[in-house]
Amino acid sequence: MTQPPDEWESLRQEICECHQCPLAKSRSQAVPGVGPNDAQLMFIGEAPGRQEDIKGEPFVGAAGQLLTKLLEQVGIKRQSVFISNAVKCRPPENRQPTRSERAACRPFLDRQLQYIQPRVIVLVGRVPTETLLETSVRMGEMHGRVYHRNGKTFFVMYHPAAGLYNQTLVPTLEEDMQKLKKLLHSDPAPAEEREQGQLPLSEFFSEEKK
Numbered sequence: 001m002t003q004p005p006d007e008w009e010s011l012r013q014e015i016c017e018c019h020q021c022p023l024a025k026s027r028s029q030a031v032p033g034v035g036p037n038d039a040q041l042m043f044i045g046e047a048p049g050r051q052e053d054i055k056g057e058p059f060v061g062a063a064g065q066l067l068t069k070l071l072e073q074v075g076i077k078r079q080s081v082f083i084s085n086a087v088k089c090r091p092p093e094n095r096q097p098t099r100s101e102r103a104a105c106r107p108f109l110d111r112q113l114q115y116i117q118p119r120v121i122v123l124v125g126r127v128p129t130e131t132l133l134e135t136s137v138r139m140g141e142m143h144g145r146v147y148h149r150n151g152k153t154f155f156v157m158y159h160p161a162a163g164l165y166n167q168t169l170v171p172t173l174e175e176d177m178q179k180l181k182k183l184l185h186s187d188p189a190p191a192e193e194r195e196q197g198q199l200p201l202s203e204f205f206s207e208e209k210k
């Protein structure tokens with residue numbers, strides 16, 4: 001007798017078979033995410049691009065290679081983190097996912113977060129930051145900072161694709177990755193004590209962010 005799929009596998013299947021928004025029509029396949037489902041660190045990008053749509057894995061194109069390099073620079077193995085996107089299917093021509101597409105896909109992201117319970121959630125770029133922090137986003141001010149919402153700890157950084165378009169942002173990405181590493185090695189107070197707070201990294205680290 002075959003066993004029923006567990007909760008994690010059934011969530012993955014639901015994503016792969018989902019037709020709840022128009023992106024289902026233009027995708028090759030949905031991209032649920034990759035990595036251990038008990039990871040301490042979870043990265044959330046915007047949406048799959050062309051390579052991701054073909055391979056069914058997030059962050060496998062040029063931006064993904066830069067992300068892997070940035071992780072390696074601070075000694076974090078890519079295989080140890082869970083990587084996904086705010087929207088699981090590729091928008092045509094890599095346009096930004098609309099608000100209604102993000103809203104349609106949000107329950108999948110919430111269920112992944114609920115299942116994985118990562119210690120730190122890294123919001124990679126504007127779209128996931130807007131989606132999870134539910135605020136208007138100024139990346140120039142928000143990158144490299146820690147936020148707490150609903151008992152969860154978030155860290156905001158630029159999307160690696162921004163570093164591909166603008167090489168001057170690469171040192172900023174590297175600097176923020178160092179801050180993320182320090183955050184992981186710190187012992188922040190329980191999230192509920194910092195509920196709804198917006199904390200500068202100086203709360204965790206000796207260096208001040210200007």
Ligand code: SF4
Nearest residue numbers: 018021024089104105
């Ligand atoms: S983007 Fe999300 S909501 Fe839309 S079809 Fe894909 S899995 Fe479903």
